[in-house]
Amino acid sequence: xxxxxxxxxxxxxxxxxxxxxxxxxxxxxxxxxxxxxxxxxxxxxxxxxxxxxxxxxxxxxxxxxxxxxxxxxxxxxxxxxxxxxxxxxxxxxxxxxxxxxxxxxxxxxxxxxxxxxxxxxxxxxxxxxxxxxxxxxxxxxxxxxxxxxxxxxxxxxxxxxxxxxxxxxxxxxxxxxxxxxxxxxxxxxxxxxxxxxxxxxxxxxxxxxxxxxxxxxxxxxxxxxxxxxxxxxxxxxxxxxxxxxxxxxxxxxxxxxxxxxxxxxxxxxxxxxxxxxxxxxxxxxxxxxxxxxxxxxxxxxxxxxxxxxxxxxxxxxxxxxxxxxxx
Numbered sequence: 097x098x099x100x101x102x103x104x105x106x107x108x109x110x111x112x113x114x115x116x117x118x119x120x121x122x123x124x125x126x127x128x129x130x131x132x133x134x135x136x137x138x139x140x141x142x143x144x145x146x147x148x149x150x151x152x153x154x155x156x157x158x159x160x161x162x163x164x165x166x167x168x169x170x171x172x173x174x175x176x177x178x179x180x181x182x183x184x185x186x187x188x189x190x191x192x193x194x195x196x197x198x199x200x201x202x203x204x205x206x207x208x209x210x211x212x213x214x215x216x217x218x219x220x221x222x223x224x225x226x227x228x229x230x231x232x233x234x235x236x237x238x239x240x241x242x243x244x245x246x247x248x249x250x251x252x253x254x255x256x257x258x259x260x261x262x263x264x265x266x267x268x269x270x271x272x273x274x275x276x277x278x279x280x281x282x283x284x285x286x287x288x289x290x291x292x293x294x295x296x297x298x299x300x301x302x303x304x305x306x307x308x309x310x311x312x313x314x315x316x317x318x319x320x321x322x323x324x325x326x327x328x329x330x331x332x333x334x335x336x337x338x339x340x341x342x343x344x345x346x347x348x349x350x351x352x353x354x355x356x357x358x359x360x361x362x363x364x365x366x367x368x369x370x371x372x373x374x375x376x377x378x379x380x381x382x383x384x385x386x387x388x389x390x391x392x393x394x395x396x397x398x399x400x401x402x403x404x405x406x407x408x409x410x411x412x413x414x415x416x417x418x419x420x421x422x423x
Contacts, residue, residue: 113138125326130256133199141325145255146200148327153193154211154218158392160186162226163235171229178275179232185268192265196257212397220378221308223386230283230290230297236276238298238305238343244269245339246309249329258327277346284350291351298347299355306370307378309336315375337367344368 118138124131131137160183167183170176194204210216221239226232247266253259283294310332322328330338344361347354358371380386 122324125254125324128254128326130259131254132256140321141327142200144322144325144327145258146197146202148322149193149197149200149258150202150207150210151217151219153190153197153207154216155222156186156190156193157211158218158222158396159239161392161395162222162224162388163232166226166229166232169229170232175279182236182272182275185272189265189268192261193258196261199257208400212393212400214384214393217382219308220381220386221304223381223388223392224301224304225388227300228293228297230280230293231301233276233279233283233294234297234301236272236274237280237346238276238301239308240269240273240276241343242305242308242339244273245335245342249335252326252329254326280350280352284352294350295352298352302355303373303377306336306340306373307375307381309333309339311375311378340368340370341366 117136121131121136121138121141131141163179163186164183167176167179170179194207197207198204207216211218221242226235244266247262247269250262251259251266253262280294280297283290285291313331313333323331344354344359356371358369360369361367362369381389384390
């Protein structure tokens with residue numbers, strides 16, 4: 097889901113590595129042994145992990161923005177507190193993931209700069225606007241639901257720090273998904289206007305959520321290597337199908353309809369078949385031409401600039417403690 101786009105450094109040709117070490121490394125992967133930071137690893141494996149973990153972290157940080165602007169407008173104090181806690185969780189997820197990426201030898205400052213400059217990608221879903229309160233429910237139900245579908249297999253990722261970080265992230269994302277579905281349940285059982293609001297949110301978020309899993313398997317650039325190294329356990333299309341199969345009955349339970357006239361249940365396969373996804377829209381959003389791409393990047397840059405004094409104070413305090421301990 098979060099492996100969209102390449103940094104310039106990822107395009108460099110891989111270094112020539114010893115075939116024996118490569119074979120021993122793959123044998124450890126095949127034996128389901130975790131790779132730890134001090135273990136030898138192929139450079140391509142390291143770069144793949146940095147790209148995936150960093151873009152996952154960027155997505156958590158940027159993902160705070162669509163919901164954060166609804167904290168003060170939530171319909172009750174309870175809703176405000178719950179949404180505030182959720183946005184705080186997402187910030188924490190970003191920190192866990194940046195820390196996991198740092199174990200691979202990349203500085204956090206480098207990753208943040210790549211995000212702020214537009215050189216790194218994040219999940220396409222966060223470039224869509226949140227127009228109503230129902231969008232907050234749809235994000236929790238659909239976006240976090242899709243994230244869970246993608247992230248639960250990452251708890252078995254071959255790289256230890258990433259796998260361990262994902263255990264906690266998935267527990268919190270599960271709560272976020274339930275929170276979103278509860279919001280949609282209240283709206284779907286509410287007034288005519290509230291039901292219409294819930295339906296409108298589903299209509300706008302459904303297709304972007306299906307795009308979250310990335311391009312079709314035939315167009316995915318990194319799936320083969322990621323699967324061989326057991327960074328990734330399922331293909332994009334497999335995860336997308338799992339999400340559709342789990343989510344469509346939930347929507348029908350709420351009395352909502354999906355914006356896909358081709359959607360139908362196949363008794364023979366026990367899968368829900370869905371219509372064609374607009375991959376031109378997906379590619380446009382990745383290029384930076386989505387509804388909110390520029391707004392999201394500008395907001396992150398403003399927040400980074402406004403937080404400069406906090407970073408400076410933290411560094412000064414750390415230096416003061418270091419000098420005190422040395423004395």
